[in-house]
Amino acid sequence: METMPEPQRQSLLKKWHQQKNEIALVCTCNPPHKISMTVAYYEEFDKFSLRTYPSQKHLHSKWCFFYGGTYNKKNNHESSWEEMDNGNISVKLFEKDFKNQKHQKNEDVQKTKIHQNLSSSLHDSGTSKGKLTLYEFSRRLLIKSWDDFIFFKGRNHYPTLVDVYDQLVRYTIKKVMINRVVSLDQLMYFKGKVGKIYIIEKQHNFKFFPYFLLKYVKHENKDKNVAQLFLQNPLTSEEVVFDVDRILIEECFKKTIVKDGPYMIGGFVRSGGYEKNPIVHQIAVIPINEHGVVVESSYERRFYDKVCEEKRLVQRIYDTKYHPKWNGIKPDGLFIDTSPHTVVEIFGISESMEYYHEARKLKIEHFSRLQPHYAFWYWDAYKRNDIPAFPLSKK
Numbered sequence: 001m002e003t004m005p006e007p008q009r010q011s012l013l014k015k016w017h018q019q020k021n022e023i024a025l026v027c028t029c030n031p032p033h034k035i036s037m038t039v040a041y042y043e044e045f046d047k048f049s050l051r052t053y054p055s056q057k058h059l060h061s062k063w064c065f066f067y068g069g070t071y072n073k074k075n076n077h078e079s080s081w082e083e084m085d086n087g088n089i090s091v092k093l094f095e096k097d098f099k100n101q102k103h104q105k106n107e108d109v110q111k112t113k114i115h116q117n118l119s120s121s122l123h124d125s126g127t128s129k130g131k132l133t134l135y136e137f138s139r140r141l142l143i144k145s146w147d148d149f150i151f152f153k154g155r156n157h158y159p160t161l162v163d164v165y166d167q168l169v170r171y172t173i174k175k176v177m178i179n180r181v182v183s184l185d186q187l188m189y190f191k192g193k194v195g196k197i198y199i200i201e202k203q204h205n206f207k208f209f210p211y212f213l214l215k216y217v218k219h220e221n222k223d224k225n226v227a228q229l230f231l232q233n234p235l236t237s238e239e240v241v242f243d244v245d246r247i248l249i250e251e252c253f254k255k256t257i258v259k260d261g262p263y264m265i266g267g268f269v270r271s272g273g274y275e276k277n278p279i280v281h282q283i284a285v286i287p288i289n290e291h292g293v294v295v296e297s298s299y300e301r302r303f304y305d306k307v308c309e310e311k312r313l314v315q316r317i318y319d320t321k322y323h324p325k326w327n328g329i330k331p332d333g334l335f336i337d338t339s340p341h342t343v344v345e346i347f348g349i350s351e352s353m354e355y356y357h358e359a360r361k362l363k364i365e366h367f368s369r370l371q372p373h374y375a376f377w378y379w380d381a382y383k384r385n386d387i388p389a390f391p392l393s394k395k
Contacts, residue, residue, distance in 0.1 A: 013039050016039045020038065035059050037053075038053065039051065049361075049362050080131055083319070088176075091137060091176055091177065091184075095179070097268060098208055098209050098211065099208060100209055134284040135266075137284075138213055138266025138267075139286050139318070141266070142164065142213070142286060143316045143317070143318045145164050145167040145292075146293055146315075146316055147318075148167060149164060150314070155337075158311045159292065161234045161291060164291070164292030166235055173185045186203070186204075187204070188211045189269070190214065190233060192238075197269060198271035209268035212231070212265075212266070214231035214264065215231060215265075216263040216265045217239060225245065226245065228277065229241065229242045229280060234292075240278075242269055243272060243276075243279050244279075249280075252284070257296065258296065262289070263286060266286060267281070267284060269281060289305055293307075293308070297346070299346050299348040299379070299381040300332060303333075307390075312335065313393075314334065317333060318330070325370055326343075326367075331363075332346045335375075338394060340371075340372060342377050342391045343367045345378040346378070347360050347379065348381040348382055375391060377390070
């Protein structure tokens with residue numbers, strides 16, 4: 001469809017629009033899911049375009065352009081991460097991720113639980129049933145910490161991973177309440193002896209698993225079922241070792257799109273007993289660059305590496321709440337050192353994936369129309385290897 005002349009393409013989309021009660025349109029980006037699609041008509045521009053249903057956008061693959069993109073100002077999952085007027089953040093997670101189910105103690109149940117955790121860890125597309133996945137929760141914590149540092153301090157001091165992590169543990173986690181029952185600040189382990197994990201558990205009557213978000217160092221097999229996970233606090237360089245199910249850690253890395261580190265590992269953990277390693281209950285792997293920016297593709301890593309090299313002020317953006325003119329569409333970044341601010345998009349999928357390039361065309365049209373409120377910069381990484389010149393920063 002991407003190679004069709006525009007009149008022919010519009011004619012086909014119009015036909016599908018007229019036959020919407022007779023035909024079924026499906027996006028096949030994330031087998032075995034068959035994700036229903038529709039054709040929308042935009043009267044203002046007299047154009048037809050493919051569109052995903054808001055309630056199904058989380059089912060698309062992360063690299064599919066319909067994942068996370070919607071033209072609705074409101075979606076079904078906004079309440080899973082809700083920023084209040086006072087700056088506090090109310091988060092909804094799956095209870096099985098952070099609540100300690102005391103009745104599940106025998107080995108067979110524990111084995112079943114491991115595989116449930118594996119499924120949850122790999123379902124990293126953001127939200128499901130109104131709850132944040134562990135991946136999306138950890139990702140947002142890092143992005144908020146980066147964005148806040150860039151916005152409030154970036155002009156005076158350009159952040160490193162140390163700065164982003166300091167922002168995270170000193171400010172971000174103090175604002176977060178999980179399922180309205182526990183503060184992340186009280187639940188998070190990030191430094192000191194691993195015995196603190198037991199103390200955190202005890203303080204909460206062993207109802208919740210402590211949360212951690214640390215830099216990945218390595219993992220190596222301990223025995224046929226268990227691996228040792230080596231992690232580091234970016235602030236203090238302290239290293240800790242957790243025990244983790246081998247299948248869980250291997251599959252998490254196997255399914256991670258960005259194959260080169262560095263990575264942050266977010267998860268929930270429990271004490272393993274006297275002089276034993278803590279035991280990971282649930283984990284998520286979050287690719288970052290050396291400065292601590294969350295990246296979701298090798299192209300994004302190249303882009304943000306160049307951004308950091310030139311010390312440009314670019315927010316990563318995880319929520320469109322404060323940008324209503326975007327109409328719910330989340331870009332790959334936002335230059336805040338230009339006038340006006342410049343929306344960023346990076347297109348990295350080959351032209352053979354028609355649905356991706358249908359969405360690409362729609363995004364380009366949408367963001368290009370936002371002047372004078374926003375400028376628009378994009379990189380067709382699938383066409384050209386070199387990154388286009390960045391927009392000029394204001395002095």
